[in-house]
Amino acid sequence: MAKALLDEPRLVKNVLSASVRRLLLYQLAVMDQAGTLEGVELEDCVMLYGVQPLEAVLADLRLRIGQEVGIDLAPSYSFLWRYGRGAVVEQHTDRKASQIVATVQLASSDRKPWPFQVQAGDGLVSLEQESGDAIVIAGTHWPHWREECPSEWRLQLVLSFVPDRRGQRRFDGRAALGMPPLEEVKEMPTTSVTLGIDWADVLSDRHIGGAAAVTGCAAVQIT
Numbered sequence: 001m002a003k004a005l006l007d008e009p010r011l012v013k014n015v016l017s018a019s020v021r022r023l024l025l026y027q028l029a030v031m032d033q034a035g036t037l038e039g040v041e042l043e044d045c046v047m048l049y050g051v052q053p054l055e056a057v058l059a060d061l062r063l064r065i066g067q068e069v070g071i072d073l074a075p076s077y078s079f080l081w082r083y084g085r086g087a088v089v090e091q092h093t094d095r096k097a098s099q100i101v102a103t104v105q106l107a108s109s110d111r112k113p114w115p116f117q118v119q120a121g122d123g124l125v126s127l128e129q130e131s132g133d134a135i136v137i138a139g140t141h142w143p144h145w146r147e148e149c150p151s152e153w154r155l156q157l158v159l160s161f162v163p164d165r166r167g168q169r170r171f172d173g174r175a176a177l178g179m180p181p182l183e184e185v186k187e188m189p190t191t192s193v194t195l196g197i198d199w200a201d202v203l204s205d206r207h208i209g210g211a212a213a214v215t216g217c218a219a220v221q222i223t
């Protein structure tokens with residue numbers, strides 16, 4: 001196997017500002033309540049491939065993550081994961097369309113740390129992140145995992161990139177971002193899913209702080 005594209009896992013602080021995360025959460029809330037989210041429901045988590053507003057984040061963060069790792073990257077695909085309490089991410093490496101992976105914490109029901117473990121070469125690295133931060137790894141090379149999720153829920157945006165802008169794994173083999181996955185990369189059939197989140201609570205200042213925060217979502221009737 002070729003050499004990993006990174007020397008070591010990296011924590012990149014605040015790749016998504018509070019105001020950008022707030023907008024993304026509103027978009028997810030609207031889609032959730034409209035019943036248009038499609039994904040795979042597993043025991044303690046829900047996995048959604050290529051949610052369109054999040055594919056836009058994938059495209060936008062290509063430059064920022066590329067600058068961090070010093071490589072000209074192409075977007076491949078995005079996953080949104082909704083983890084529930086006790087969810088475990090089993091140790092694994094990623095498929096070839098995920099040579100560089102940035103896992104971004106979008107929101108969480110609390111601020112409890114949930115360490116991300118990476119076996120990078122001979123070293124075990126444990127990284128903690130806050131909402132807005134990305135952990136960047138060489139997904140195809142380094143086994144990675146998380147122990148039990150300590151929080152009621154957590155939204156994690158997993159962004160995959162490849163180094164070759166013209167290669168066949170750009171857009172994960174799709175004609176464009178935002179399209180469904182190719183048949184050969186579909187892991188399980190999708191169904192209509194809900195994220196099971198109290199959006200009125202999430203979209204309050206308690207979760208989405210910062211000077212630009214709205215004063216709750218009563219005025220927009222999210223629920």
Ligand SMILES: [Fe+2]
Nearest residue numbers: 093094139144
């Ligand atoms: Fe992974």
